[in-house]
Amino acid sequence: MSVKQSHTAASPRQALMGIVGLLACALAHGQTPALVTEPQAASCPAGFAPLPPTDAEAQRAALRRAQTHSLLCENRADYHAHLGALLLALNQAAQAANSLEKSLLLNPEQPGTQLDFAHALALLGETASAQQIVNQVSARPDIHPSLRQWLLDTSGDRPAALSKWSWAQLLQTTAGHETNLSSATHANAITLFLSNGPVLVPLDDGSKPQSGAGLKNLLAVQGQSPAGGPDLRLTMALQTRQAAGVPENHMAAVSATYVEPFKAGQLHVRWDGHHFHRNNSFTYQDQGLTLQYHFAPWTMPCKWRTSLGSADQTYTSSSNLNGRFTQVRLEGSCKHTDQTETHWGIGTGHDRAQATQRPGGDKKRQDWTIRHERLVGKVSTQAWLRQTILQDSERFSPLLGDLVNRSTRIDWGTGAWWPVAPQWSAGLDVESTSQKSSNALLNIKNLSIYAGLRWTSK
CATH class of the missing domain: 1.25.40.10 (Tetratricopeptide repeat domain)
Structure with a gap:
C-alpha cells in the first residue's frame, strides 16, 4: 500500500x-x-x-x-x-x-x-x-x-x-586493582652510550611498576540545544584516580559540536580540549578542531564518518615535547537485529615537533580500533581492542646511540553492567595495556580490574 x-x-x-x-x-x-x-x-x-x-x-x-x-x-x-x-x-x-x-x-x-x-x-x-x-x-x-x-x-x-536545553548526566564510582599504577617502564636496565663506550645502567626500584588498589570517580554531562535552532552539543567529563603510594591523577575533557545537515549526511564541526594532571609530577593538555562528515552510503544498519582534525599538544613541565598533531580518520558503526552494535575506526596522523630539540623529532602514528556492544537481557556488555603504532623520525637521544623509537601499543577491555534500580547499575570493567618499543624505557604493561556503581539521568 x-x-x-x-x-x-x-x-x-x-x-x-x-x-x-x-x-x-x-x-x-x-x-x-x-x-x-x-x-x-x-x-x-x-x-x-x-x-x-x-x-x-x-x-x-x-x-x-x-x-x-x-x-x-x-x-x-x-x-x-x-x-x-x-x-x-x-x-x-x-x-x-x-x-x-x-x-x-x-x-x-x-x-x-x-x-x-x-x-x-x-x-x-x-x-x-x-x-x-x-x-x-x-x-x-x-x-x-x-x-x-x-x-x-x-x-x-x-x-x-x-524549547530548552536537554541534559544527561552520569556519575560513576569504582574500586579495583592495577598492576602498574604509575605507568612505569618494565625495563630493568638501559644501555647508555658514553664517550668511553656503552654502559649498562640498572634502574632503581622507584622506577619500577607498582601494583595496588585504586579508586576511580567519573562525572560526565551531555547537553543538546533546543529543537528548531542551531544543533549544538556539549560534552564535559571529569575523572580522578586515587591510589596509595602514587600521585593522584585528574583528567578533564570538554567538547562542543555544531551539526549541520549537508546533502545525504551531516557536517560536524567539533572543538575538543583535554587536560591531564598528575600531582606535582606531570601535566599535559591539548585543544583543537575536527571536521567530520557523517553519512550512510547505503541503507542501515551501518553509518560512516570521515574526519580531519588538528590539535596543539602542550606539556607544561617539558615544553620541548610540545607538538601539533594532525590526523585523518575513517570510522563506522553498525547496529544488528540481535541487539548488538559494532564500532570501528582507522586513522593516521603526523605529530610535528614545535621545538627542534624534541627527543625523536616528528612522529607518525597509525591506529585502528574495534568495539562491540551487546545487550544480554538487561545486562549491557562490551568488548574493545585498539592498536597504535608510533614511529619517530629522529634518534631519541645521543645517550641511547642511533636508536630511533618505534612503539606498538595494544589496549583491550571488556565490561558488563547490570541494572539494580531505576537509574542505577552495578558493573565490572577489565582493561589491559601492553606497549613494546625499540626503546626499552617505553616498554609498559598494566592490567586493571574495577567494579562499582553507576547512576544515569536524562
Whole structure:
C-alpha cells in the first residue's frame, strides 16, 4: 500500500512532538490494518494494529501483550514497528528508538516507521538526524502532496519541553586493582652510550611498576540545544584516580559540536580540549578542531564518518615535547537485529615537533580500533581492542646511540553492567595495556580490574 493510499484512509496524528510534529497520519506506516491477536502457541500473530490506542491504560495493556510475542516475532519488521509505536506513545523514547530502528533494519521501506523513528530521535535530542529523516520521507515520489506539505509546514513546530536545553548526566564510582599504577617502564636496565663506550645502567626500584588498589570517580554531562535552532552539543567529563603510594591523577575533557545537515549526511564541526594532571609530577593538555562528515552510503544498519582534525599538544613541565598533531580518520558503526552494535575506526596522523630539540623529532602514528556492544537481557556488555603504532623520525637521544623509537601499543577491555534500580547499575570493567618499543624505557604493561556503581539521568 503506498503512502498516498494510506493518507486517504486516515487523518494525521495529532501529537506534534520534536522538531517536526512527526506523527503524520494513521497509515503512513504502509502496513495493512489488523487487530492484535492473542499469542499463539507456535507462531507470531498475522498482523499488528498500525496505531496505538489513545488511552494510556490501553496502551500499557497493548505493550504487555506485544512483549509476550518478543521471541516468536523477533524477525518481523511490523512487530518491532508496532512495539516502537506503543513505547513512543508511552513516552519511552530511548526504548522506542531501539525497536523502531530494528524494524527499519529488517525493512527500510516503511515511511511511517521512519517518521516514528524521527520523532523518537527528536525527543532524544538528535534533531538534525530527525529532520534528515523527515526530509527523506517528504521526498518520496509516492507520498500524497497534502501529507508532504503538512510535514514541511509542521517541521518547525515543537512543544515547550523541546524549547530548552536537554541534559544527561552520569556519575560513576569504582574500586579495583592495577598492576602498574604509575605507568612505569618494565625495563630493568638501559644501555647508555658514553664517550668511553656503552654502559649498562640498572634502574632503581622507584622506577619500577607498582601494583595496588585504586579508586576511580567519573562525572560526565551531555547537553543538546533546543529543537528548531542551531544543533549544538556539549560534552564535559571529569575523572580522578586515587591510589596509595602514587600521585593522584585528574583528567578533564570538554567538547562542543555544531551539526549541520549537508546533502545525504551531516557536517560536524567539533572543538575538543583535554587536560591531564598528575600531582606535582606531570601535566599535559591539548585543544583543537575536527571536521567530520557523517553519512550512510547505503541503507542501515551501518553509518560512516570521515574526519580531519588538528590539535596543539602542550606539556607544561617539558615544553620541548610540545607538538601539533594532525590526523585523518575513517570510522563506522553498525547496529544488528540481535541487539548488538559494532564500532570501528582507522586513522593516521603526523605529530610535528614545535621545538627542534624534541627527543625523536616528528612522529607518525597509525591506529585502528574495534568495539562491540551487546545487550544480554538487561545486562549491557562490551568488548574493545585498539592498536597504535608510533614511529619517530629522529634518534631519541645521543645517550641511547642511533636508536630511533618505534612503539606498538595494544589496549583491550571488556565490561558488563547490570541494572539494580531505576537509574542505577552495578558493573565490572577489565582493561589491559601492553606497549613494546625499540626503546626499552617505553616498554609498559598494566592490567586493571574495577567494579562499582553507576547512576544515569536524562
